[in-house]
Amino acid sequence: MRIFKLKKEYLFPFLESISEGADLWAPTKKPEGKHSFQIIKDFSQIDLDYTRTILPPRKIFLPPSFNMFKATEKKYEADFSHVTEKIIFGLHPCDIHAILIMDQFYKHHYNDPYYIEARNNTLILGHSCWPDEHCLCKSAGTDIIEEGYDLFFSELEKEYLVWIGSSKGDDLIRRKPDFFDENITDKDIQKYIEWREEKDKAFSVSIDFKNMPDLMELKYQDPLWEKLGQACLACGSCSNVCPTCNCYNINDKPFLTENASHISRCWDACTLESYSEVAGGENFREARSLRLKLYYTHKLQAYISKYGKPACVGCGRCIETCPVDINIKTVAQSLDNETVDAFWDRFAKEVTK
Amino acid sequence: MKNDKLKIGFYELTGCAGDCLLVTDCEMELIDIFNAVDIQSFAMVMSNNTDGELDLALVEGSVTTEKEIEELKDIRKRAKAVVAFGTCAVLGGVQARFIDPKEWEKNLKIVYGNTEFTHTKPVQSKPIDAFIDVDFYLPGCPVSKEQFLNFFTRILKGNPPEHYPNPVCVTCKYNENDCLLKKGELCLGPLTADGCGSICPNHNIPCNGCWGPVEGANVTSEFYLLKEKGFSVDEIKKKMANFSGTKITDYFQQLDKEPK
Incomplete structure (x- = not known):
């Protein structure tokens, strides 16, 4: 792996030079202060001083809703209009780890062409970050990224250390060779080491993910799940903001005049009531507690047994989003018999008083 | 013809x-x-x-x-x-x-x-x-x-109509709105049927519940959550009842039965 130095003032000119003919996606600040990945029209929109976006980057590969086919009486016409040349800039290590999990999922048993086509046409440009009180990436082992990106920008004081992660990334550097300095000094290395050490100390929460599969098993019938189910608003937000959730639903959207239909695909969430409803109206996970158990089995147990790592990258989105505090932190803490500060716990005490 | x-x-x-x-x-x-x-x-x-x-x-x-x-x-x-x-x-x-x-x-x-x-x-x-x-x-x-x-x-086309079983929150999240309920506003998004495109939260206005209660709405939890956030029982009930007509009464009767 090669590493270069890039002066900060060269960043936007560099991005401009590589994004011709492609959509450049980057974090932008919304008026109320939260961040969102958007297509950049003007470089002043980019805000790198962010911790997490509301929706995860998977929305860039597979939007919440898109058409897969146009079906007529005689044939299916595949629709790949969501696939365009894209560059995503500013992804944090946890989100890149999540993309690697998506890759595993969509390529494991069956190659999902809608994901793979979009993925193959997208360049991943990562960016270093600083944790806040919700970040669990260190616990999840996703605070450092070694693969899955084309370029990675580690921010030092006045410059970036730019890590090249792929041959495509190498090609990008070659477009502006004058911008990149190969001469990395001992002082630069020292600065980087100090930054890494400081960052390591900045984490305020931790979860022992290693224990989770066992605890999930031991506590499969625990009253905890009833408590969570009692408070869950079934809004689906924890799934929608999770960078590793990948379930979807398929709907027919018939045309009014032509004898044809769009076959559209939209995000679905196991925490929503309709998710487990089957033909005939039967619902085998009608109780909210059962749906949450499914969600957390996937994140904390099943994925670990299959792939050796949790399906949680510790991005903290569920912690920031759930109105009743059902999130990876409070659930894991509770599985570990720790006391939690959460509405769902207070609510359980209130209604059984 | x-x-x-x-x-x-x-x-x-x-x-x-x-x-x-x-x-x-x-x-x-x-x-x-x-x-x-x-x-x-x-x-x-x-x-x-x-x-x-x-x-x-x-x-x-x-x-x-x-x-x-x-x-x-x-x-x-x-x-x-x-x-x-x-x-x-x-x-x-x-x-x-x-x-x-x-x-x-x-x-x-x-x-x-x-x-x-x-x-x-x-x-x-x-x-x-x-x-x-x-x-x-x-x-x-x-x-x-x-x-x-x-x-x-x-x-x-002779097809059965599609059901819309989700709450407003689903589209609201797709639109990347910061959760107003989490911020302490009296937002009825989780209780309300989707279809509006989360038009009010898109403009930073809490959901008024004008589509009526969504199937499986967890009224009790939201009720206690809003109480914890400092809203009065009267205020919450009034807003919930605004558009939901007689169909919210079952929920309220349920709430009244629960110990305070």
Whole structure:
């Protein structure tokens, strides 16, 4: 792996030079202060001083809703209009780890062409970050990224250390060779080491993910799940903001005049009531507690047994989003018999008083 | 020429007529809609409406007079299928927000005094399924263009209509809005059926619940959550009841039974 130095003032000119003919996606600040990945029209929109976006980057590969086919009486016409040349800039290590999990999922048993086509046409440009009180990436082992990106920008004081992660990334550097300095000094290395050490100390929460599969098993019938189910608003937000959730639903959207239909695909969430409803109206996970158990089995147990790592990258989105505090932190803490500060716990005490 | 097009009627009871107006607002599809079916009655847009047999009747508005009860029963007799079209027809609308009958009588007196009703007698506002069987519900204030067109197209093609079982939060998150409930606002998103495109939260306004309660809404949890955030019981109940009409009473009775 090669590493270069890039002066900060060269960043936007560099991005401009590589994004011709492609959509450049980057974090932008919304008026109320939260961040969102958007297509950049003007470089002043980019805000790198962010911790997490509301929706995860998977929305860039597979939007919440898109058409897969146009079906007529005689044939299916595949629709790949969501696939365009894209560059995503500013992804944090946890989100890149999540993309690697998506890759595993969509390529494991069956190659999902809608994901793979979009993925193959997208360049991943990562960016270093600083944790806040919700970040669990260190616990999840996703605070450092070694693969899955084309370029990675580690921010030092006045410059970036730019890590090249792929041959495509190498090609990008070659477009502006004058911008990149190969001469990395001992002082630069020292600065980087100090930054890494400081960052390591900045984490305020931790979860022992290693224990989770066992605890999930031991506590499969625990009253905890009833408590969570009692408070869950079934809004689906924890799934929608999770960078590793990948379930979807398929709907027919018939045309009014032509004898044809769009076959559209939209995000679905196991925490929503309709998710487990089957033909005939039967619902085998009608109780909210059962749906949450499914969600957390996937994140904390099943994925670990299959792939050796949790399906949680510790991005903290569920912690920031759930109105009743059902999130990876409070659930894991509770599985570990720790006391939690959460509405769902207070609510359980209130209604059984 | 034999006319084998579906015979359809649009009817307005008590409401703002916004749902029928929305149909006329489907400008790109309007000609196709009128070509695809045989519209027998649509008072907002045509004269010479007839009161014959119908394949489908879309009824907007709630029932607020005795005359409307008769009118509604007559529509039911003539139509193979009836759709409750819009929140007023589905739930009773804002005019049904006084759940207690005594409250309604009191308000009637305040507004009309001792007026003698000669034309027809007023009744407490109710959704249409208080009087007739309803085959399908399309809530909305007004109904969503997308949901209406999808429903209309599916019926036309002989397909069952699609259900919309999700709360507003799903689309709200797709639109990447910061959660207003989490921020401490009295937002009814998790309790409310989706279809509006989360239009209020998109503009930083908490959801008013105008689509009515979503199936499986966890009213109890949201109620306690709002209480914890400092809202009064009265304030919460008032907002929840605003659009949900009589159908929120079951939830409230449930709440009242729970220990405080």
